[in-house]
Amino acid sequence: MNTMNPKISSEADGQSVESGEAVPLREQPEETIIEEGKTVGKPFADNPKFKLRNVSVAYGKDRAIKDISLDIGRNEVISFIGPSGCGKSTFLRCLNRMNDSIDICRITGQLMLEDEDIYSSKRDVVELRARVGMVFQKPNPFPKSIYDNVAYGPRIHGLANRKSELDDIVENSLRKAGLWNEAKDRLDSVATGMSGGQQQRLCIARAIAVSPEVILMDEPCSALDPIATARVEELISEMSESYTIVIVTHSMQQAARVSHRTAYFHLGHLVEVNETNKVFTSPEHDLTESYITGRFG
Amino acid sequence: MPDKKDDVYGDHISHTFNDELMNLKSEFLEMGGLVESQVDRAITALVDNDGHLADEVRATDKKVDKMEIELDEEATLILARRQPTARDLRLVVAVIKMVSDLERVGDEAKKIAKFAIKLSEEGQAPRGYVEVRHIGNHVLAMLHDALDAFARLDSEQALRIMKEDKRVDEEYQAATRTLLTFMMEDTRNISRCMSVMWILRALERVGDHACNIAENVIFMVKGEDVRHTPVEEAEKVVGR
Numbered sequence: 429m430n431t432m433n434p435k436i437s438s439e440a441d442g443q444s445v446e447s448g449e450a451v452p453l454r455e456q457p458e459e460t461i462i463e464e465g466k467t468v469g470k471p472f473a474d475n476p477k478f479k480l481r482n483v484s485v486a487y488g489k490d491r492a493i494k495d496i497s498l499d500i501g502r503n504e505v506i507s508f509i510g511p512s513g514c515g516k517s518t519f520l521r522c523l524n525r526m527n528d529s530i531d532i533c534r535i536t537g538q539l540m541l542e543d544e545d546i547y548s549s550k551r552d553v554v555e556l557r558a559r560v561g562m563v564f565q566k567p568n569p570f571p572k573s574i575y576d577n578v579a580y581g582p583r584i585h586g587l588a589n590r591k592s593e594l595d596d597i598v599e600n601s602l603r604k605a606g607l608w609n610e611a612k613d614r615l616d617s618v619a620t621g622m623s624g625g626q627q628q629r630l631c632i633a634r635a636i637a638v639s640p641e642v643i644l645m646d647e648p649c650s651a652l653d654p655i656a657t658a659r660v661e662e663l664i665s666e667m668s669e670s671y672t673i674v675i676v677t678h679s680m681q682q683a684a685r686v687s688h689r690t691a692y693f694h695l696g697h698l699v700e701v702n703e704t705n706k707v708f709t710s711p712e713h714d715l716t717e718s719y720i721t722g723r724f725g
Numbered sequence: 726m727p728d729k730k731d732d733v734y735g736d737h738i739s740h741t742f743n744d745e746l747m748n749l750k751s752e753f754l755e756m757g758g759l760v761e762s763q764v765d766r767a768i769t770a771l772v773d774n775d776g777h778l779a780d781e782v783r784a785t786d787k788k789v790d791k792m793e794i795e796l797d798e799e800a801t802l803i804l805a806r807r808q809p810t811a812r813d814l815r816l817v818v819a820v821i822k823m824v825s826d827l828e829r830v831g832d833e834a835k836k837i838a839k840f841a842i843k844l845s846e847e848g849q850a851p852r853g854y855v856e857v858r859h860i861g862n863h864v865l866a867m868l869h870d871a872l873d874a875f876a877r878l879d880s881e882q883a884l885r886i887m888k889e890d891k892r893v894d895e896e897y898q899a900a901t902r903t904l905l906t907f908m909m910e911d912t913r914n915i916s917r918c919m920s921v922m923w924i925l926r927a928l929e930r931v932g933d934h935a936c937n938i939a940e941n942v943i944f945m946v947k948g949e950d951v952r953h954t955p956v957e958e959a960e961k962v963v964g965r
Binding site: 680681684708709710711716717720721722723724 | 737815
């Protein structure tokens with residue numbers, strides 16, 4: 429496997445002889461060649477939460493992630509942006525091993541959460557996912573009551589000994605998710621009867637009920653209206669005081685609003701990581717500039 | 726309208742966005758051209774004692790003001806509709822600021838025209854007009870080059886204009902001294918020389934505005950703000 433083969437251009441990669449794989453080349457400035465494993469800007473941080481080095485992911489013969497190294501800081505909100513199929517969701521799902529269920533998916537490189545290997549054979553995946561929670565694109569509450577949705581995680585992880593403790597966890601989580609006032613009088617009604625925005629905030633409440641350290645969000649607002657989006661974004665900035673948040677988004681304005689750093693992915697490469705303010709006013713890499721200004725994507 | 730292929734603002738996926746940005750750019754240049762001719766004609770009106778031309782300059786300033794409002798409105802609409810980023814954002818922000826500079830240059834031209842009328846009515850022998858012509862030509866060239874640097878996104882030329890500003894200041898100081906000697910020679914010259922002094926001051930301000938435009942061009946091209954920094958710093962930014 430040539431996943432660790434450094435410094436080959438995407439062009440060369442697109443016509444790679446040894447694997448015969450065909451990476452679709454999108455419309456992009458012809459002269460731009462991405463050096464594998466080379467990221468401009470500030471991909472590293474001091475004392476990071478996640479330390480990710482030379483990560484490559486392949487689905488069978490298709491390489492989805494090509495030699496990416498990145499640190500994710502504590503209490504940082506970092507957003508992943510890039511055109512469809514650039515690998516940002518794949519990379520996000522590596523962080524709590526959501527790719528495990530895909531048989532042909534092969535991950536190489538070093539992925540460390542607090543100096544512990546995420547992919548160690550001794551790692552308890554259930555425990556990992558309690559520490560690294562996830563919120564998906566479409567709200568996916570269980571077809572149970574609002575209360576049971578939030579209480580589900582604490583119950584299976586045995587976080588509460590008494591009913592009153594569980595009640596507290598549910599209330600706190602719903603408060604943190606900004607949903608308590610709307611939900612407190614209907615805790616027993618079925619969650620799927622809520623509006624889309626409420627359901628998404630319920631999913632966030634469900635994720636934080638098990639006291640995670642990190643929350644991964646895969647396009648959390650793409651199915652929500654602007655008001656619900658604003659609520660979730662407000663929530664993200666509040667939550668960043670207690671959690672590390674990684675957010676994949678197609679809305680560049682959203683990345684600009686909520687995140688501290690922004691990472692730009694392109695055809696499986698991590699092209700640029702920089703402070704969000706810099707990325708949206710004067711990005712370093714031409715490809716980043718072309719994408720965020722709507723010149724291709 | 727410039728050819729889309731040759732313009733860095735003309736290669737978006739959205740063609741209407743291309744058109745909006747390129748319109749903004751070309752209308753800004755149009756306003757720049759008008760303001761340039763206003764300054765030129767105001768100086769000519771003064772030197773040639775042409776009160777009629779000076780009246781025209783004063784009337785045309787209304788058109789400059791109108792263009793300022795239109796350009797600001799267009800820029801605001803682009804911000805609201807497109808939420809531009811990176812170089813597109815820098816273009817829009819820079820235009821909003823540079824439009825104010827152009828409008829003020831227009832005001833300076835109007836001021837010069839006003840003095841031209843006053844001085845032509847007094848009808849005395851010209852004093853200090855050589856200096857006015859000289860500094861006038863100098864700042865006009867700076868303004869022209871600044872607009873040219875904007876049109877071609879030429880940060881090196883913008884840097885040259887920033888350097889030029891110091892020379893204008895020196896020329897202004899020298900001209901002030903000359904006028905002071907005229908005033909000392911004969912106190913009856915004072916009122917007239919003071920008017921010319923105001924004109925020189927207006928021209929010096931035109932140089933400052935050209936310099937502001939040049940700084941904004943560097944911001945557009947390099948993404949770094951070089952206002953209120955020494956020229957050496959700006960030189961480093963442009964050299965990057």
